Every structure is written in structure tokens, then in C-alpha cells.
Amino acid sequence: MKPAEAEAVPNLAIDPFDKVFLGDPYAYHDMIREAGPVVWLDSVGAFAMARYEEVKDSLRDHETFCSSRGVGTLDFAKETPFRPPSLLLEADPPLHDRTRSMMNRIVSLKALKELRPRWQAKAEELVDRLVERRRFDAVKDLSEIFPMMIFPDTIGLRDDGREHLLDYATIVFNAFGPDNDVLREGNEGKEAAIEWVAEACKRDNLKEGGWGMAVFEAADRGECTHEEAERLVRSFLSAGVDTTVNGIGHMVLALAGHPEEYQKLRSNPSLVRRAFEESLRWDSTVQTFFRTTTKRVEVGGAEIPEGQKVLLFLAAANRDPLHWDEPDAFRIERNTSGHVGFGFGIHQCLGQMVARLEGELIGTAIAERVASIRLTGAPVRRLNNTLHAIDSVPVEVEPA
Template identity: 75%
Template sequence: MNTGSIASLDIDPFDEAFLADPYAHHAALRDAGPVVWLEPLGVYAMARFDEVQSALRNHETFCSSRGVGLADFSKEEPFRPPSLLLEADPPLHDRTRSIMNRIVSLKALKQLRPAWQAKADALIAKLVSKGQFDAVPELSEAFPMMIFPDMIGLADEGREHLIDYATIVFNAFGPRNRVFEEGNAGKEAAIDWVAWACERQNLKRGGWGMALYEAADRGECTPEEAGKMVRSFLSAGVDTTVNGIGHMVLALASHPEEFQKLRENHKLASRAFEESLRWDSTVQTFFRTTAKDTEVAGSNIPEGSKVLLFLASANRDPRKWDDADQFRIDRNVSGHVGFGFGIHQCLGQMVARLEGELIGEALAKQVSSIRLTGEPKRRLNNTLHALGSLPVEMEVV
């Protein structure tokens, strides 16, 4: 394709070497220009903060309803029914988002906070007593799984499928490569269980899932839409938070001076989690599709073009952040795109933020030092920067 003045790069962001260490490649993407053409994929891309945030905000031009992955839903069949939130544009998006916002409210989270705080404190106390442990299965996976399924009102049996299901969903936003095939292998049971778990008769009363069906009873949506919105909770409610907490623990272990700041001021816990989302963004990329011809920083992008937005690169853009590659918990990270931006900003961000804050507070109160006892291991995913193992040692205060 003739891309005119737009730089053409021979970079495949879904290559396994790129997925294993994306930050090694982001500077080349940013420095090539505000808009680049990725030859291996045949798509446009943006990796600088200003252009990424602006595209996320401009949902009318950079639409989501044609898919936030590589596939264009106007040209090919989606691998599953599209999300009514992530893969929808107004007015449908606004209607379903308003229903969800009434359920996922600050008032609801304030009511849940004391019980969640007690569980966070108890979990950290248990782990500190062990000394050495793997912070992925025993902390970053364990804590969300202690609270999220009950919050939604999921059946007790089969909850372990949630993390596998999220892996499948986020892998599917990329190409059908080896990461996708191996990530999906043997996970058919997870897909079947989620479909079953989202049905009204399998949800517990009092949970957020049942609240969506009660909205359908009031005529705010259809029962089918309620089921799809429950699925949206399950798609993005666990794995993103799992890796967000994992990255915070990795950051604090790798930057002992920052952990000491947190110990001295527990109120920095929320900032520590926010900075970890900026420093090592769980969701690395999302696609948009141009709904019309548009111009970005003097570059023309035709209607119907797939545009890959590098959220993690934007969050380390030195044009926006001082010492962008450094983790500093007292940094003002307002406006980061770790949860996206604009109307499609992550619905569960308040839940994730509360979980991260509570774990950060528990660590600050009970732990004097965090040390890595081995190399962190990555779990390759087409969209997520995921941790597979994080061996650490913690000492009690």
C-alpha cells in the first residue's frame, strides 16, 4: 500500500519475541512518527501518548463496533457474539453502559470494601508467614478469585475456568498465530462453563450478574443482552486485575526504595497501583477501525482501516512522562491509558483499583521487604502482558 509520508515498519507486534518483551520495541514505533504502517499486518498504528489518547476519545472516527481486534466485523464473522460494551458504539453502547454503571457504582464498592480489606489482610498475613512463594498463583490470582466470583454471584463449581476464559478472549484480538492456538488448546471446557454460568438460572441472587437480569425484568434490556453483559464481566474482570496486581508486586520488588515510600505512607497504595498500570500495562494493545477518512498529525488514514493502538507504549512515552521508564509511586499518572480512555474505558476499573489498593495497603502494613528469588516468567498473550510466575520472598514487619 502507498502510505505516502507515513513510515512503513517491518515490525510484527504479535511476533513471539515482541510479545515477550514489548518495551524493547516501543521506542522504534514512537520515534518513527505519530502514525506508522506495520507492513507484516497491513495496518496503521499509533504508539505516542497524544495520538493514542485522542483516538480512544474519538469513538465516532475510531469505532469499536467493527471489532477491537485484528478482525473487521463488517467483513468477517466475529468469533463470538460481540460485546455490548467493548465492541459497541453509541447509541447501543450508551444504553448498556448506563445499566452497568448503576450496578458497578462507588456506593456498591464502599459496601464491599471492609470485607475485601479483611480478606486482603488475611491473605498477605498467610503469605508472609510462608516467607517464599510464587506471587502469581498465590497472590495475584488468588485475591481476585476470592472476591470476584462472589461479587458476580457465580456458581461455586467451575470458577477455576475464569482465568482460562480471559486468556482465550484476549488472545483472540490478535491473529490466529501459535500463541492463539496454544493458548486456546484444551480450554473448550472454559468456554462451555462461561456460557452456562451466564444463564439466569445459574446465577446467585444478590450478585451483579442477577442484577442485570433484574434490569431486563424492568425492560431496560432484553434477557439475551443481560446474558451478554454478564459475559462482559467474566471476560475482563479477572485476568486484567490478576496481572495488574502481579505487576505492582514486581515493581515494588524491583524498586525497594519505592516500596519504602509506600511503607512510610500507606495512602500511596492507590498511586502505587496506578503507576504500576502505567509502568507495565496489562492490556498492551487494542485495535480500532476508521469509520471515515481522517487525518492524524498530517497523515491521512482511509475509511475502513484497522488502526492498532499501543496503550503500553503511550504510557511510557517520554513526550508525556518524565523518566517514563522509571517506576515512581508518587508520580502524577492522571490520564494514563492503562484502562483505555473515553467512553470505552474499562468498566471494571473501579473494582480493579480497589483490589490493587487493598493489596498495596496490606503489603505496606505487614511486609518490611519484598525480594525476587528468581526470574519472573511471562505467559505470552496476543493482548495482555501477562505473568506466569513471580517467585518472591517477603519479610514480616
């Protein structure tokens, strides 16, 4: 039911989950931002925000804009999700604090430092093979391949069925949107992925020495229950795959489309971290997330009642001209501090350090081996209710 407060804010006749919108969301973001700090979308029956300050403040204020009632269209206080809620993404304190602090001890800087030499060797090996070919698909041959070379072994997943990981991430992020054609078409033929992940996260199917088994060892120490451990291992599989695949794909797309920026990276490879962060800001993999208000709140002069879904346009916030200088431009020397590509506040993406390291390693390997990179065809998008996913980026490289 549309609340009376919705009549006091701009009402926009757009559907952010329509195929046309999802195919090119940036064509609509100016309209949403310029309409006001808070708008109402009849298509989803929710308030929405697209300006940087309001989006960032809402992500930070987890007490008012909660996640435990779902970060998608479903309100978990009234509806049942397709799988048990995440104990990280769809949880609030004190549960979230307990589980997140435990997982942060596993996915630590120390752990990543130990993994870095092995991951770097894999990145260099993969890029060497692709440079030798000269022409390749930066998604199919690179950004989908590299995470699958290293991440399943890091978690300690069983060897069979690992191909289901990419399908599972698609299903999870699609489910944050409505039950529409994008959801049904995107999930078609991927049903086996849910069953495989459920089995793969069980203790008996995990290998010793991986992050997955480390979660169960934490459960043995009483830091969580063993049922919670299965769900926390599952969180690795949605946080550490598809977002990284698209993040690396977008970085290569950005560099190929901006040769002058790529030459800056060639001249100064230490800019690779900034290049990856700028690609996340410039084309955010995760476009939107919902929150639910726990009380009546005023935002930018607008009143939002308790119990209302609020759609936060993360990608629009990352290109808000009120915050960023020339926001549509891709500039690797830009200071991107505070971008919300990984969220903001306590619910920032669990896999962000993994994604950043993978992006750095691939970006460095390319900068050291490739003199130039160019697109040989139009990029192909893969529609998803939450992700600005990319299916193909055909490129040709000139060896250094």
C-alpha cells in the same frame, strides 16, 4: 489490501504479535514512537500509533475510531468473531451508552463501598498467610488467588467450575490478535472454559443478590433484553479477572524490583493508590487495542482512509517521553492522571474500579505487614496477543 496512503507514512518491518515482540514489547516501542505519529505495519496490514497524544485522542474520538467493528484484527463488518460481540467493549453509541449506563449503576461506588469491608478482610487474611510462609509466588499464590476469593461471589456465579474464569479471560484477549501460534498454544486445553462461561451467565445458574442477577433484573425492567443480559454478565468475566490478576502481579513485581519505592510506600501507605496506578502505567496489562476508521481522517499530517484498522499501542503511550518525565522509571509519587492503562474515553474498562479497589487492598495489606520484599528468581511471562501477562513472580518477604 495496502492502501496508497500507507506509502506516505513510515513502514515498519515488525510484527507486534510475534513471540519475541510479545515477550519484551518495550524493546520496540521507542522505534515505533520515533518513526512518526502514524506508521504502517505490513505484518498486520494496519496503521498504528504509539505516541501518547495520538493514542489518547483516538481512544477519545469514538465517532471516528469505532469499536463496533472489533477491537482486534477482525473487522466485524466483514468477518464473524468467535463469540457474539461485547455490548460494551465492541459497541458504539447509542447501544454502548445504554448498556454502559446500566452497568455503571450496578458497578457503582456505592456498591464497592458496601463490599470493601469484606474484601479487605479477605485481602488481609491472604497476605497474613503468605507473610507467614515468607516465600511465595506473587502470581500463583496472590494475584490469581485474591480475585477468585471475591469476584465470583460478587457476580453470583455457580460454585462449580470457577477455575475456568482465568482460562476464559486468556482466550478472549488472545482472540484480539491474529490466528497465530500464540493464540493456538495459549488456548490449547481451555475449550471447556467457553462452554462453562456460556452456561454460567444464564439466569438460572446465577445466585440471587449478585451483580449478575442485577443485570437480569434490569432486563425485567426493560433496560435491556434478556439475551443482552447474558452477554453483559459475560462482560464482567473478561473485564474483572485477568486484567486484575496481572495488575496486582505487576504492582508486586514493580515494588520488589524497586526497594526504595517500596520503602516510600511503607513510610506512607496512603500512596498505595498511586503505586497501583503507576504500576499500570509502567507495565500496562493491556498492551494494544484496535480501532476501525469510520471516515477519512488526518492524524499528525498522515491520511488514514475510511474502513482501516488502526492498532493503538496503549503501553507505548504510557511510556512516551514526549508526555512523561523519565517514563521508564517506576515512581510511586508520580502523577499518572490520564494514563491509558484502562483505555480512555467512553470505552474505559468496566472493571477498572474493581481492579483499583483490589490493588489498593492488597497493596495496603502488604505495606502494613511486610518490611521488605525481594525477587528470588526471574519473573516468567505468559504470552498473550493483547496482554502483557505474567505467570510467575517468585518473592521472599521480611515480616514487619
